[in-house]
Amino acid sequence: NQSLAELDPEIAAVLSQELGRQRGTLEMIASENFAPRAVMEAQGSVLTNKYAEGYPGRRYYGGCEYVDIAEQLAIDRVKALFGAEYANVQPHSGAQANAAALSAMITPGDKILGLSLAHGGHLTHGMKLNFSGKLYKVAAYQVEPDNFRVDMDKLREQAIAEKPQVIIAGWSAYPRHLDFAAFRSIADEVGALLWTDMAHFAGLVAADLHPSPVPYSDVVTSTVHKTLAGPRSGVILAKQEWAKKINSNVFPGQQGGPLMHVIAAKAVAFKIAGTEEFKERQERVLEGAKIIADRLNQSDVAEAGVSVLTGGTDVHLVLVDLRNSQLDGQQAEDLLHSVGITVNRNAVPFDPRPPMVTSGLRIGTPALATRGFGAEEFTEVAEIIATALKAGSATDVDALQSRVDKLAADFPLYPQHEQW
């Protein structure tokens, strides 16, 4: 019954160093967030001990009477949150949700049509080294070279030519709303199913601040840990007619025993996502992203060869185009890291540089909004980023680092914990 610190001081040190890093820096990776204390409590609980293969009321193990309650709560809450007819809350991750969803919808050898990885799509939407690219034939659509948006007329022509069995709406790096009604009508026209992967923007949908794909899509998948701020995991929503197929493609199709501690934590996250406080936070997410886009659109930044893809954002992230800047994506990521801001480099569409270097940055606001940042703080963050991207290697790192330190100190993270 030793504590972690007593039993394994090396891992205890990692936890406390990571907590220090999260507290002392500004987290702006668009796919990250800070799970609230209640979510962490559910996830770090005795539910991790329980095997519960099967579904509530129909398990292959005894002793599931309490974990059944947790899973049913998670299902009921996420259905209510998104107005879905059916939910499966067992996927261990977004990628596993996507694997199960695709295997429920189509068979290997069928064709999928999703946004190209190089243009903002996800690995699971048909990348050649991923299961999706290995099992299925892949056609990819792209954004337009002039405005970096998906052109729905072109997508329609491509869908008619390619005749995919599944059309995928959704992205990992795209700063605008997708037209789900248009996706639906194209899918209907070519006899395809419509799968939306709302992993990134699910929190905005939950808060009614982003169009919902649920009414238009046959199947919707999501992660729970990005804008939704829950435990690292996935979820599948669908029309009721998909229930049996999706259930059996998650378990036993893709997974064994569900992670009941994570499922309980999902239930908590879905409860929080239905509150006014959550909605107010998502409003600050959007406000912050707009403030950053507006600042990086100004002429002093443009003169340094830095621009904002699509000229702005409708969501929680800003894509920065560095193709004409003195910095490449790797250098810009490293520079911001040196002042205490964590972002990730990201290929821009038609990127001339290799994927390990890239010519872009993806900057997201969800984690800082969770931390409590509002317009004033995001304005200061935007100024710090703009100053660094303009100055490049001549950046006064110490000066910017102390401005970051002040913001971090003003918004304590997990204040109730000595270490975690």
Ligand code: PLP
């Ligand atoms: N789908 C999209 C659109 C994503 O952006 C991601 C994660 O980056 C995933 C799925 C996969 O989620 P996970 O990392 O939980 O497998």
